[in-house]
Amino acid sequence: MKALQLTSPGHIDINDVPVPEIEPDEVLVKVAGAGLCHSDLHVLHHPAYPAIPLTLGHETAGHVAATGAAVDGFTAGDAVLVYLVWACGRCRQCVAGRDNVCITTGGRHGMPPCPGLGPDGGMAEYIKAKARFLEPLDGLDAVTAAPLADAGLTPMHAINGAWHRLTSGSTAVIIGLGGLGHMGLQILRATSDVRIVAVDVDQQKLDLAHGADERVLSADAAEEVLELTGGYGADAVFDFVGIQPTVDLATGLIAPDGALRFVGLGAGSFTYSASAATDVLPWGVDVRCSYGGTRADQRQVLDLARAGRIAVRTERYALADGLQAFADLEAGAVTGRAVLIP
Numbered sequence: 001m002k003a004l005q006l007t008s009p010g011h012i013d014i015n016d017v018p019v020p021e022i023e024p025d026e027v028l029v030k031v032a033g034a035g036l037c038h039s040d041l042h043v044l045h046h047p048a049y050p051a052i053p054l055t056l057g058h059e060t061a062g063h064v065a066a067t068g069a070a071v072d073g074f075t076a077g078d079a080v081l082v083y084l085v086w087a088c089g090r091c092r093q094c095v096a097g098r099d100n101v102c103i104t105t106g107g108r109h110g111m112p113p114c115p116g117l118g119p120d121g122g123m124a125e126y127i128k129a130k131a132r133f134l135e136p137l138d139g140l141d142a143v144t145a146a147p148l149a150d151a152g153l154t155p156m157h158a159i160n161g162a163w164h165r166l167t168s169g170s171t172a173v174i175i176g177l178g179g180l181g182h183m184g185l186q187i188l189r190a191t192s193d194v195r196i197v198a199v200d201v202d203q204q205k206l207d208l209a210h211g212a213d214e215r216v217l218s219a220d221a222a223e224e225v226l227e228l229t230g231g232y233g234a235d236a237v238f239d240f241v242g243i244q245p246t247v248d249l250a251t252g253l254i255a256p257d258g259a260l261r262f263v264g265l266g267a268g269s270f271t272y273s274a275s276a277a278t279d280v281l282p283w284g285v286d287v288r289c290s291y292g293g294t295r296a297d298q299r300q301v302l303d304l305a306r307a308g309r310i311a312v313r314t315e316r317y318a319l320a321d322g323l324q325a326f327a328d329l330e331a332g333a334v335t336g337r338a339v340l341i342p
């Protein structure tokens with residue numbers, strides 16, 4: 001079968017590889033669509049990514065092609081989403097529903113295995129996964145649903161972790177309206193009545209930011225949000241970029257007691273000083289580097305999509321044109337999510 005693989009640092013190719021062989025507890029899925037995440041670019045540019053060669057693609061949906069001898073509950077043809085977080089399911093955190101920070105498979109500084117980031121992913125004709133990591137799509141289209149595995153899941157988790165600051169009358173800022181951010185905006189709109197300020201550097205992304213109350217170019221955002229809030233700041237800020245300018249922006253407009261959520265992995269940073277000078281962070285701000293999401297977040301995202309309350313905006317590429325999709329994402333030329341179709 002054809003697979004888009006990371007072959008060496010900085011290089012991806014479409015290669016011929018064997019169809020995966022399944023174990024008794026696994027399912028072979030014929031891929032319908034595989035979303036392309038900005039994290040795939042971080043992996044591509046990693047100087048020494050530990051899993052090479054690697055079939056990329058951590059947002060995958062498709063149809064069951066074969067089931068292992070010990071699998072029940074799935075039959076050939078079923079439409080399924082491949083859940084991102086391949087956690088142990090048994091440790092204290094998993095049992096408490098925090099499988100994205102699994103003790104056994106992630107540990108203190110790691111993360112549970114994700115298809116396409118360790119095990120082979122979905123940018124191929126087939127992917128294999130343990131049956132327990134599949135979610136039935138139940139009526140959702142498998143191509144447009146694929147990005148819900150990360151571009152839906154991860155914003156859902158960040159938002160669910162900030163509910164205490166998303167009450168009526170609050171202001172929330174979404175920075176970066178790409179794959180994750182355009183879903184974050186929709187999820188926030190569907191699940192809260194906060195005032196939403198959408199921020200991007202790209203006017204075209206702002207034009208498509210339906211559901212936002214205000215749309216602001218990044219360079220003007222700090223001033224505009226402070227003006228909108230009488231100088232107080234935003235109660236919740238979701239940074240879906242994480243580069244230095246957006247980290248500066250996020251810390252520069254968060255309100256006292258605000259929820260500051262870093263999701264983007266652009267290597268921006270800030271220095272916190274434990275003193276009465278609150279010029280870096282106002283009193284009471286809580287900061288989270290939000291990772292992925294939990295199985296419950298995934299179910300919630302799928303339910304919102306089935307209810308028609310959120311929808312991924314997709315740009316479709318044949319798998320054979322996958323390298324072009326990577327180039328387009330890198331150039332900022334993708335709106336919504338690029339999905340590769342084998």
Ligand code: NAD
Pocket residue numbers: 036037038039040042150154175176177178179180181199200201202205218240241242243245246262263264265266290291292329332336
């Ligand atoms: P994307 O390329 O689809 O979108 C990025 C968006 O940010 C674009 O709309 C771009 O115009 C905008 N942007 C760039 N510079 C900006 C600035 N200065 N101000 C405002 N907007 C700006 O990327 P994506 O796939 O949505 O991923 C976003 C980030 O999230 C990446 O760093 C990715 O690695 C990370 N990520 C993190 C997790 C997690 O669990 N924490 C999960 C998935 C992705």
Ligand code: ZN
Pocket residue numbers: 037038039040058150151
């Ligand atoms: Zn991702």
Ligand code: ZN
Pocket residue numbers: 087088089090091092093094095099101102103104105
């Ligand atoms: Zn666990």
